[in-house]
Amino acid sequence: MGEPNIVLTRIDNRLVHGQVGVVWTSSAGANLLLVANDETANDQLQQELMAATAETSGVGIRFWTIDKTVSTISKASARQKIFLIVRNPQDARRLVEGGVPIKDLNIGNMHFSQGKTQVTKYTYMDDQDKADLKACADAGVNVYVQEVPEDKKQPLEEVI
Amino acid sequence: MKIIVTGHGNFATGLQSTVKLLAGELPNVAFIDFTGDMNDGSLSDRFKQVLADTDQAVFFCDLLGGTPFKEAVKLSNQLGKDIAVITGCNIGSLLEIGLQLGDYKANATTLAEQLVTTSKAQTKVFHHHAIVEPSDDEDGI
Numbered sequence: 188m189g190e191p192n193i194v195l196t197r198i199d200n201r202l203v204h205g206q207v208g209v210v211w212t213s214s215a216g217a218n219l220l221l222v223a224n225d226e227t228a229n230d231q232l233q234q235e236l237m238a239a240t241a242e243t244s245g246v247g248i249r250f251w252t253i254d255k256t257v258s259t260i261s262k263a264s265a266r267q268k269i270f271l272i273v274r275n276p277q278d279a280r281r282l283v284e285g286g287v288p289i290k291d292l293n294i295g296n297m298h299f300s301q302g303k304t305q306v307t308k309y310t311y312m313d314d315q316d317k318a319d320l321k322a323c324a325d326a327g328v329n330v331y332v333q334e335v336p337e338d339k340k341q342p343l344e345e346v347i
Numbered sequence: 348m349k350i351i352v353t354g355h356g357n358f359a360t361g362l363q364s365t366v367k368l369l370a371g372e373l374p375n376v377a378f379i380d381f382t383g384d385m386n387d388g389s390l391s392d393r394f395k396q397v398l399a400d401t402d403q404a405v406f407f408c409d410l411l412g413g414t415p416f417k418e419a420v421k422l423s424n425q426l427g428k429d430i431a432v433i434t435g436c437n438i439g440s441l442l443e444i445g446l447q448l449g450d451y452k453a454n455a456t457t458l459a460e461q462l463v464t465t466s467k468a469q470t471k472v473f474h475h476h477a478i479v480e481p482s483d484d485e486d487g488i
Contacts, residue, residue, distance in 0.1 A: 201387065205355055205413025236420055240412025298386050309383070 190288050191263035196271040198279055199295040202227060203248070203272060206335065207295070208240030214336040217270035219247040219263075223256040223282060224274050253278055257285030276312075276319035283323045292323055294332045294343075306346050307332050317347045348451040348458060349401045351394065352441065353379040353419065354409025365438050366445070373445040381415045391418045398422070403429040405459045407436055431459035439469035 195215040199207055202222050212220065220241055227233045228250050241248035247267075251259070256271075263269060271289070273279050275297070283289055296309050303311035310332055312320075320343055324330045330343040350373075352359045359378035366373055377397045381390050398404055406419035411434040423430035431454075440462045451458065481487070 201414060203412065204417060205410040205415075208412045209410065232421070232424065236417045237412065239416075243411055 197293040203237035228252045276316045280319040292330045348403045350376045352407045353415040358409045375448040406432045408434045429455045431455035436466040440465035
């Protein structure tokens with residue numbers, strides 16, 4: 188057991204979809220997708236839909252709860268290049284505060300919902316989201332907005 | 348029976364423009380874009396509108412695991428209609444099968460298999476080779 192090799196962590200409301208499964212997985216050089224999400228860990232259909240991409244890309248995929256991710260990710264082998272995907276800033280913060288060694292946190296799709304205001308083209312946040320992201324940054328994580336790999340990274344402090 | 352073409356950006360309306368140029372309108376084929384200003388819910392609502400007047404459909408999606416694919420599979424699970432979902436098929440299959448769709452009798456899965464088979468047959472590397480005519484001593488010309 189050493190430190191897990193987390194090549195990228197992304198916040199995306201859709202978790203694994205076309206953009207994440209194909210574009211980000213290859214640009215990050217990942218060979219294992221770890222979906223850390225409490226609902227998906229218990230949802231067979233969602234798992235099937237997300238596993239479809241992973242199977243054709245030849246990468247592994249796991250569906251773990253946040254708690255299991257915190258307790259178990261350190262068992263990863265050094266050859267596993269992990270792309271960690273969470274749905275929202277709350278879950279990202281739980282992982283960081285649980286001691287998961289996240290270095291880079293990519294803010295991807297955060298869709299509009301009631302009470303959220305637009306921060307960038309594809310990200311909408313409320314005060315709690317901002318507080319959770321700041322908490323991650325304060326813990327030493329490099330937090331930035333980047334929709335697709337070709338986009339420039341926008342550091343958190345520039346957008347909120 | 349309907350074919351619903353859907354994908355990221357203007358995949359669907361892009362294919363629609365190709366279909367229009369080559370074959371004109373295909374009355375039983377719908378084209379639904381998933382653009383940056385939409386979300387999973389608004390895409391699914393568009394799917395439901397197109398499915399309202401049919402009990403059989405094949406979703407023709409751009410990318411395995413993408414949002415159009417995922418929303419199509421979810422609806423195929425929910426609606427209790429005869430719906431199949433395919434990904435990665437090409438314009439050749441859409442033209443060939445879309446043109447024959449008017450009086451289609453079999454189920455959605457059969458149509459889906461036909462689209463995949465036709466797409467594979469049309470996915471090729473072109474290699475030059477000499478055209479050999481039958482020799483004179485064979486029967487016929």
